[in-house]
Amino acid sequence: MANTRAIKRRIKSVKNTGKITKTMSMVATAKSTRAIGIIRAFRPYRNGLLEVLHRAAGGAMDHPLIAPSSVTGRLVVLITSNRGLCGGYNGNLARLALRGRRPEDTFIAIGKKGAATLRYAGIKTLETRGDFPDIPRYERSAELADRLIQHYLSGNYGEVTVVYMKFLSAGSQKPAQERFLPLTSGEAKPSAGPDPIFAPARALIADELIPKAVRAAMHQILLDAAASEHLARQIAMKSATDNAGEMVRALTLKYNRVRQSQITTEIAEIVGGAEALN
């Protein structure tokens, strides 16, 4: 028969774990709410840039970051989290990246978890970064985008793709591999009505605009990834908390049973002892 003290100790430990996971879930909730707020605030900027891009793209645009390249090398940027305990978040991303892997691929890992997976799979990475903040900041996103532009313009890669968790809504995120460079100029819809005035000339505006649009696209990707990560962690920790509660209930039941049968045995012994005296 299990001893009551051992069960009691176990209940206490599971309860403590439950407290920790509950806190983690609450922290993740706060962070995901913040990330979603930042995504919302970022939307007007991104839409504004896209609109300028569409106006300026009325004429055919000829820019090195838009023109398709004939180089075969591909740079794959895997964006994962720095920390675990977020359910299948990192696993799903790594699986997608490895499944779509081509021999000409070179990897960059953003996030410690993805870096560790690639290392484990024996895949060399060009760069790994584990220092991106929980809540993306525009300057950091811009810096990463500029770095990828440099890599792309070096002529070693004909394409840069990004593997990340796309944020569709608070209830739905899905892993995606998308082309980052050359930039898809979007649906270059012919601008309605007469052409606007361009100052300076259209081509010069495009030169200014395209790097900014690439930076904005990277910021959007990192924001999506962050919101998805915190949501995944929130859900994983919520279910861990529920499981801990379930376990405490089962253990308490077991504890009471053992305690009761112990009392019964003791009474039987006492009664037996008293009988023997008669």
Add this chain to the structure above:
Amino acid sequence: MKVELITPQGVLRQGEFTAAVAPGADGELGILSHHAPMVAALGKGVLRLAAGAQSEGWRLEGGFLLVEANHLRVIAEKADKAG
């Protein structure tokens, strides 16, 4: 005209103004209400917004300006209030 000052952090300023002077890449651009549609690149400088006697300034480091249907959008990576 309706004016919006937009950065990656959100819409910093929104309101009705009668005149704006923006630091265009090739010199200052004055925009009054009902300006013709326009797309411009901005340089480093101060964006001035005026409504009657009230006026305010925003320091910009490049960006874009989009005028359309009496709606001026200034899109900048960074903007700071400059009195």
